[in-house]
Amino acid sequence: MTVKAFRSAILDFVADPFFVPEPESVRYFSDGLLVIENGKVKELGAYEQLKEKYAGIAIAHFPDHFILPGFIDLHIHFPQTEMMAAYGEQLLQWLEKFTFPVERKFRDKAYCDQIAPIFIDQLLRNGTTTALVLAAVFPQSVEALFEESDRRKMRIIAGKVMMDRNAPNFLRDTAQSSYEDSKALIEKWHKKGRSLYAVTPRFAPTSTPEQLANAGRLLKEFPDTYLHTHLSENINEVAWVKELFPDRQSYVDVYDHFGLVGARSIFAHCVQLTEAEFDRLAAAKSTIAFCPTSNTFLGSGLFNLERATSSNIKVGLATDVGGGTSFSMFQTAGEAYKVAQLRQQKLSPFQAMFLATLGGARALSLEDQLGNFDAGKEADFIVINPRSTPILSLRNQSEQPTTLEDLSDRLFSLIIMGDDRAIQATYILGELAYEK
Ligand code: GUN
Ligand code: ZN
DSSP, X not given: OOEEEEEEEEEEEXXXXXXXXXXXXXXXXXXXXXXXXXXXXXXXXXXXXXTTTTTTSOEEEEEEEEEEEOEEEEEEEGGGTTOOXXXXXXXXXXXXXXXXXXXXXXXXXXXXXXXXHHHHHHHHHTTEEEEEEEOOSSHHHHHHHHHHHHHTTOEEEEEOEEOOSSSOGGGOOOHHHHHHHHHHHHHHHTTSTTOEEEEEEOOGGGSOHHHHHHHHHHHHHSTTSEEEEEESOSHHHHHHHHHHOTTSSSHHHHHHHTTOOSTTEEEEEOOSOOHHHHHHHHHHTOEEEEOHHHXXXXXXXXXXXXXXXXXXXXXXXXXXXXXXXXXXXXXXXHHHHHHHHHTTOOOOHHHHHHHTTHHHHHHTTOTTTSSSOOTTSBOOEEEEOTTOSXXXXXXXOSOOOOSHHHHHHHHHHHHHHOOXXXXXXXXXXXXXXXXX
């Protein structure tokens, strides 16, 4: 048995700060000790209180840093790693002009193998330890991703994109082949190590009704997999869905009709949802992945966070690289704050960090295993340097915060000004996986 301990300021969440006052939802030790045994959290507490008990154990000490649970990115595209910052188009033209040609490269397994470690390295250097990932339409892109994430012992949830119409021929599968390929990938990868599978129709416009029905069939056959797709991102997309599925009442109703709206369904964007659609997602206990940098970059709109959280809809934060503009969950949280501001809403630093950690774990129904430092949880965590740039050093001159108010202020500086440079180290199951 290996026991080790990490001493620093330590922050996590024990309840939802959208509903529970901060003193009861935020857990903070200005000088804390996180004890890990065999990759799982053994104990968390104040250093002064635990130091005798663990006197014989090697302690890694990070004074002037923070330890947080690893970030959870709730929606990101592996094959779009190389294509951030494609100029000047909104969603549907952006897909045609930039995205589909790049995704075509992932037909080649050697190319997938080349990009997978770059993608995983980017996650880790940004402090992201868990992600819900779309691969390409080619099963080999899923293989490459899971091979690499499994090698790093990361909890990655991913799936093969299903897409059998309204896409170039070179990117199309068929209703039947997408069913068979997804099934084979589920049988091979779902619950292998820490890998989990998400059935992943790209979005309604690129699937025939037969393919969406097959996605529903997969969910019935493998009820502990996830459903992961895009929903109601852009007004032209919504209008197109109406044309393609004239018998359905709404975009959500298209997915609902095929049995795709449930408690393990994650829908990215949801910028253009109607009231009735929000209500349906709430009733179904589905999750929304809020993708603020992508929604502003592609001009999709300002997600109504308050509408979602006030209806108790599970929400997580997502980069949506390459429509999104950064792998950093700090940058993503900062953009989420600005979107809230533009809607006259508020997103507190604690709420934002909750969405990036325990909120993301809940959104994935993984809160028993991930998201905070409760005993028994998987010890994925990050060490953050609040003075990682000259301007952050100037901003954060004062001592380690001892009150929630000061802590909130420090977190906010990181959310607005921080990025991968603030991530000093990333640990997976208690083992160092990235160090600056
Ligand atoms: N909708 C369908 N495919 C995509 C994609 O690749 N990115 C984004 N942002 N939206 C989509
Ligand atoms: Zn996306």
